[in-house]
Amino acid sequence: MLFTRSILTLFLVRHLSESTASEKQRATAEMVAKAAHVSRVAVSRAFNPSASIKAEKRERILKIASELNYTPDRAARALVTRRSHLVGVIVPDVCSPWESQEIDALTTALQAEGFATLLFKTRIDLSMDETLLTYMKGFNLDSIIAYAENVTPETLSRVLDRAVPIYVTYDQWEAADNDDTGLLYDRLNVHQHEGIEQAVALLHGYGVKKLAYLTGKAQSRANTARLTTLRKVMAARGMAAPIICEGDFSYDCAHAAVLDLFKFGEKPDAIFAANDEGAFGALDALRFELGLRVPEDVKVIGFDDINQSHWRSYNLTTVKVDLDLRIKSLIRLILRRLKQPDAPPMIEHVPTRLVVRGTVG
């Protein structure tokens, strides 16, 4: 079998470019190297966006390759090198502002490293379709980043032979999971504690007595971790436990939930929203429907610091997770894992901090 495999490999490298050729005849990498007066390796480097090579040299090689109609077949290379240069990203919802900012920054950073981003969406309840998971396996992904927190490491590792998934976790909440399962996955750990501590300190300093927490989706671990940390921080300050106001991360649900809260429930003097979009819904409900002033009557804090938070109509005080740091950390995890496939679980940490605008004081 080994002998057959190596013969096959040789066949693949030499003939595959021909078997997938269009009508025109295709050149080989050797032909390009000869015509360009460079080494075979230089031709490889010219076609790899992340390999370092003088721009002028790369341009010249690509030009000659184009004239000779040569192109490295990525599918063939994947089979030979076992690298697909594809990074999978599993999201529940691309167009929510927070996720789309992440995907945008991630796509740019990955492209610079020679990877392309393959997007997968989960079901509305954040779980994944079995068929889809199996289908993903066929893409031979180099790495996979899971934002969809209901996709457990067990589920993902069943379908990803080679790729070690990266999970975004919050505070130290999931340390136990990691130890129990014995499955290999890497982690980007977001330290929500600092930012939430600063937010509560500010509210406490402004004399807030009755804080309501406007939740995100119930199944979201980010949401659960946020609430757990918030309770701890408030208890440590001797503050009363937060009132729970149920949202689902969306503007519309937040708007309705806050209306209900003020019409039929306890009236808080501050609202800490699980995310910025929810905070916007809360702000608009307070100002337009309830005729209350922010921050004078009710203070509002969000979470994420998405781009829209600085829009003058919202001017939202919020907890920020540095997007640049996050992305750099994810890229580091991806590259280190590819270099050391058998290393023990890796972890990167990302801090949070409060961004003060106009909705608290």
Place this chain on the structure above:
Amino acid sequence: MLFTRSILTLFLVRHLSESTASEKQRATAEMVAKAAHVSRVAVSRAFNPSASIKAEKRERILKIASELNYTPDRAARALVTRRSHLVGVIVPDVCSPWESQEIDALTTALQAEGFATLLFKTRIDLSMDETLLTYMKGFNLDSIIAYAENVTPETLSRVLDRAVPIYVTYDQWEAADNDDTGLLYDRLNVHQHEGIEQAVALLHGYGVKKLAYLTGKAQSRANTARLTTLRKVMAARGMAAPIICEGDFSYDCAHAAVLDLFKFGEKPDAIFAANDEGAFGALDALRFELGLRVPEDVKVIGFDDINQSHWRSYNLTTVKVDLDLRIKSLIRLILRRLKQPDAPPMIEHVPTRLVVRGTVG
């Protein structure tokens, strides 16, 4: 060469799953079919999310396949069938609300048809890196959708052997391009005229005398087409030509540009923004910095009808392109082109209409 190619193909189908196998031994599709008491074709269908097969049957086959450690290798299948099940999407900016809504809906719809979405970002000036284009070729894309309007059909067709790109065009502006080049590309044509006509009629009906057009990025064809159509519609109504206020589709630029316009330029009584995000920037500048009332002092209309347009703080009157229709049309183009690779250029049309909220009357 033909003989070698067919021998190679047989090798690929039989042995490749073994050459890319992990430590465990891998089953073949025939073994799975036998164990599940189904046909070989049924096994194929079970692994294709878009093929129709009884849910219970699919589940049973996938379960047995999992136990036998069988998985179809997509890279190998791509080489054999020349289908990669990947659709490339070229965008300038994923996290702008309009593009991210599109990508979200497109990813969902494509997933339902058995495709995965591969994202590519262009440079800030909307052009594409040559290296990136060549790198894309290696992915053997089934189709590619270009929103980045500076990527010409010539540029794309150089690197996409098989895939016929789909361009989103506006009104009939680019009919000439299509005819002159002789290159094959399909089109989704957005009819901006109707929506813009309705918008101008409403403004005219409310007595607007001096309309300013807040532009998008200069290189954007969507922007240029919008302005051209706006001029025509206004001229047909005997209205004065629009004042040009230069934006770049972003909130921040719009905010600054509108401030300048009112402080140093002519004061319009209405602003028609090239997109909703620009309209938000205009609205906030008018209300917060300039102390003007909308719609009483100045009317504002946007374009796109992104999700945020209904947020109470903006409550924006805007021109809507039906997202559902758009996505269905794109999917139709992709599937028809895959069935008929040599058909002449195909085109789908998408209408626009005005959505009336609170910023005009």
